[in-house]
Amino acid sequence: MTTTLPLLLLMTSLLPAAVTFFLAQDSHILRNTLQLGGAVIKLGLIVWMLFAVATGATYEAEFPLAPGLVILLRIDALALLFISLSGALWLLTTIYAIAYFGTKAELSRFFGFFSLCVAATTGLALSGSLISFFIFFELLTLSTWPLVAHKQNKPSLAAAKVYFTYALPGSAALLWAIIWLESATGPVLFTEPPDLSGLDPAALRAIFALFIIGVGVKAALVPLHGWLPAAMAAPAPVSALLHAVAVVKAGAFGVVRIVYDVFGAENMTALGVGVPLAIVASVTIVWGSFRALQQDEIKKRLAFSTVSQVSYIVLGAALASPLAMIGGLVHLVHQGLMKITLFFCAGIYDERAGIKRIEGLNGMGKQMPWTSACFSIGAMGMIGLPPLAGFISKFYLGLGAMEAGAPWVLAVLLASTLLNAAYFLPLLYRLWFLPRAEDARGDERASGLVLPAVVTAAATLGVGLLAASPISPLGWATLIVTQGYGP
Numbered sequence: 001m002t003t004t005l006p007l008l009l010l011m012t013s014l015l016p017a018a019v020t021f022f023l024a025q026d027s028h029i030l031r032n033t034l035q036l037g038g039a040v041i042k043l044g045l046i047v048w049m050l051f052a053v054a055t056g057a058t059y060e061a062e063f064p065l066a067p068g069l070v071i072l073l074r075i076d077a078l079a080l081l082f083i084s085l086s087g088a089l090w091l092l093t094t095i096y097a098i099a100y101f102g103t104k105a106e107l108s109r110f111f112g113f114f115s116l117c118v119a120a121t122t123g124l125a126l127s128g129s130l131i132s133f134f135i136f137f138e139l140l141t142l143s144t145w146p147l148v149a150h151k152q153n154k155p156s157l158a159a160a161k162v163y164f165t166y167a168l169p170g171s172a173a174l175l176w177a178i179i180w181l182e183s184a185t186g187p188v189l190f191t192e193p194p195d196l197s198g199l200d201p202a203a204l205r206a207i208f209a210l211f212i213i214g215v216g217v218k219a220a221l222v223p224l225h226g227w228l229p230a231a232m233a234a235p236a237p238v239s240a241l242l243h244a245v246a247v248v249k250a251g252a253f254g255v256v257r258i259v260y261d262v263f264g265a266e267n268m269t270a271l272g273v274g275v276p277l278a279i280v281a282s283v284t285i286v287w288g289s290f291r292a293l294q295q296d297e298i299k300k301r302l303a304f305s306t307v308s309q310v311s312y313i314v315l316g317a318a319l320a321s322p323l324a325m326i327g328g329l330v331h332l333v334h335q336g337l338m339k340i341t342l343f344f345c346a347g348i349y350d351e352r353a354g355i356k357r358i359e360g361l362n363g364m365g366k367q368m369p370w371t372s373a374c375f376s377i378g379a380m381g382m383i384g385l386p387p388l389a390g391f392i393s394k395f396y397l398g399l400g401a402m403e404a405g406a407p408w409v410l411a412v413l414l415a416s417t418l419l420n421a422a423y424f425l426p427l428l429y430r431l432w433f434l435p436r437a438e439d440a441r442g443d444e445r446a447s448g449l450v451l452p453a454v455v456t457a458a459a460t461l462g463v464g465l466l467a468a469s470p471i472s473p474l475g476w477a478t479l480i481v482t483q484g485y486g487p
Contacts, residue, residue, distance in 0.1 A: 005049065006061045006073035006126050009083070012042035013090075013122055017115035023108045032098050035111055039091035042122075046080065046087045053080055054479065060128065071135065072189065074128030077480045081329060081473070082125040082253050085336050089245045090118045092452040096344055097237035099448025100351060110150055114241070116143040121246045125253065130178050130188040133257065137174065137215075140250055141167045147238045148231050159233040166217050166227040174214025177207050181262075190261035201271055204263075208273050211258045212280075219251025219314060220307045222284040229291075229303040236347025239299060244340035248306060252313040252332060265320040275406075278318035282412040284311040289419035296357050298346045301423060302339070305382065308416060309335045315409070316397055322481050324400020327393055329477035334381070334389035337460045341378035344453035345371050351449065353442030361427055363436025368443070370450050372431045374457035379424040384417050387464040392474055 016038040023031050049059065059075040075083075097114065101107055120143050123136035145167075149160035178188075180203075185194035196204060217224045231242055242248065259268055259277075268274045288308030295301040312335070316328015348371045349355040353364065365372040381388035394413055401409035444450050467474040 003059070003061045005045065005059045006075055009042060009045050009049075009075075010073065010119060010122050010126065012038045012045065013115050013119035017112050017119055020108055020115060021112035025105065025108060026103075027108070028103060031108060031111055035094045035098070035115065036091070038115065039087070039094050042087045043091055046084050049075055050080060050084065053077055069131060070129065070187070071132045072128035073123070073126040073132065074191065075126060076191075077476065077483060078256070078329075079125045081332065081476055081480060082249065083122060084476075085249070085333050086118060086121050086125070086245050089240075089336060089340055089456070092455055093237055093240050093245065093340070095448055096240070096347070096452040099446055100235065100237055100347060106150070109146070113143050113146045114237075117147065117241065117246055119143075121250060124250050128190050130182065130262065133254065134174060134178055137218075137250065137254070138171055140218075140246060141171065144238075144242065144247055147241070148234045150235060150238065151233070153233075155233040159227075159230045162230040163227045166224060170214050170217030170224065172214075173210045177210035177214055180210070181207050188262060190257060193261060193264050196263070196267055204267075205271055205273055208258075208263060208268075208271065211262070212255065212277060215251045215254030215258065216280075217251065218247050219255060219310055220248055220284070220288075221251075221280055221311065221314065222287050222307070225284070225288070225307045228307055229300055232297075232299040232303050236299075236343060236350060239303075240340045240343040240347070244336040244343065248310045249332060249336065252310050255314050256317050256329070259317045259320070260325075269320060274318050274320050278315055278406065278409070281311040281315040281318055282409065284308065285315065285412055285416045286419070289416055289423065293419060293423040295423075296359075298349065298356060298358060298361075298427075299343070301358070301427075302342050302346060305342075305420075305423070306335075306339060308419075309339065309382065312393060312397060315412075316400060319397075319400050319404040319406060319409070321400045321404035323396055323403045325481045326474070326477045327396030327398075327400050329480060330396065330474045331393035333473040333477075334393050334460075334463060337456050337463065338378045338381040338389055341374055341453055341456040341460060342382075344449070344456065345375035345378065348444070348446075348449050348453065349442070352444065352446060353440070355442070358427060358430065360437075360440075361430040362434040363431075363440065364442060365431040367436055367440060370444050370454060374450075374453040376428050376431065377457040377460055379428060381460045381464075383420040383424055387461070387467075389460045389464045392464055392467050396474075 016034040061073045063071040120136050120140035127133040145160055148163050149156050184199055188194050220228045285308050288304050292301050292304035312331045313328045316324045381390040384390040384394045398413055463473050466472050
């Protein structure tokens with residue numbers, strides 16, 4: 001059982017993808033059953049393994065491809081943090097996507113790549129070696145490109161081209177880094193960090209930089225972030241997937257693996273690469289917030305907000321202190337809950353009220369109260385108001401900055417919080433305090449759209465209120481750092 005569970009977890013997404021591609025367009029019931037069934041089974045397996053891993057169990061499976069080339073799937077506490085997020089949000093996003101698309105065209109293609117994307121994300125989280133990580137990292141690129149281009153209109157195809165333009169050089173940098181490092185150390189397993197003592201420090205710094213460039217494209221680090229706002233041409237379920245579940249989280253997760261499971265905090269400090277990475281993350285946090293402030297389209301504002309918010313995870317890893325690491329890891333979950341709530345709501349405003357731009361939100365709080373309440377919770381969480389999820393992340397990052405001897409990070413967090421307020425509070429003011437336009441329309445009768453947003457908004461509040469619980473995201477992040485990355 002210990003060797004089959006990782007494969008079963010991967011198959012819950014891969015098999016629905018393989019079958020869905022061959023379904024007829026009008027096979028709505030079978031297609032939806034496959035998608036929802038796979039998501040429910042995956043979530044059940046995750047819950048089972050959460051209890052087991054918390055008590056010390058391990059699950060591992062190897063698949064040799066060639067001498068020295070092995071796909072290693074391993075379930076540890078860090079992998080489960082990411083898989084739990086993607087598994088729970090996959091189920092909710094599937095419900096949302098089924099309601100969003102209805103009986104529109106090309107749904108077998110869409111849901112096939114949708115499931116393949118989740119399979120790639122799962123495999124990436126399960127990867128126990130650099131080679132395994134790279135294989136699933138590339139599968140994620142190939143499976144998300146058709147989702148970005150799904151509408152097949154000029155803006156969508158242009159956005160998909162921009163995505164590839166950024167992703168392919170990033171992949172080349174990542175592969176170069178892996179080959180350079182493993183040519184000197186042999187295959188790198190995350191359970192056995194390589195011995196870097198015999199390598200030239202200058203070469204190690206160059207390899208580290210290549211790694212960060214490679215995963216930094218998906219993490220949307222400045223100046224590698226340009227693809228993410230462009231990808232907003234995709235449908236709302238894809239935007240939710242890109243921002244909260246898959247691509248940007250894969251990049252941030254990759255930074256964590258590279259910093260702590262490949263180089264290690266001590267080597268990173270000795271090489272002097274932690275501070276430059278923290279500065280890049282800080283610039284991204286502030287720059288993304290400034291750019292969000294300038295956007296008039298709701299999804300574009302949310303996209304630049306993602307550019308800013310995901311770098312909190314990178315900042316936590318770069319500071320190399322236990323509390324900062326906890327703050328960064330818990331934000332991987334917290335940002336996912338908050339941001340998917342906001343994108344769910346943006347899609348509802350678009351589909352049910354035809355609202356794409358910020359001025360269209362005027363007075364919609366009374367017209368669409370459930371959607372607007374969920375949007376408000378997500379936005380206030382992003383600002384960092386207690387007791388919501390975002391406050392917990394920022395609080396621990398601030399404590400971690402002081403623990404790491406980097407008080408300047410507090411200024412970054414303060415600036416980001418003020419900018420978050422500057423670009424979210426006017427939206428909430430429009431929703432609840434401005435009069436509705438006479439020709440405004442909108443309703444919330446589509447429960448498949450509204451219910452997922454209500455669940456994630458409630459979770460945004462719940463993980464903040466229950467942060468002290470050992471089974472909360474904060475409790476699990478603390479377990480990861482205590483068991484695997486503590487001093």
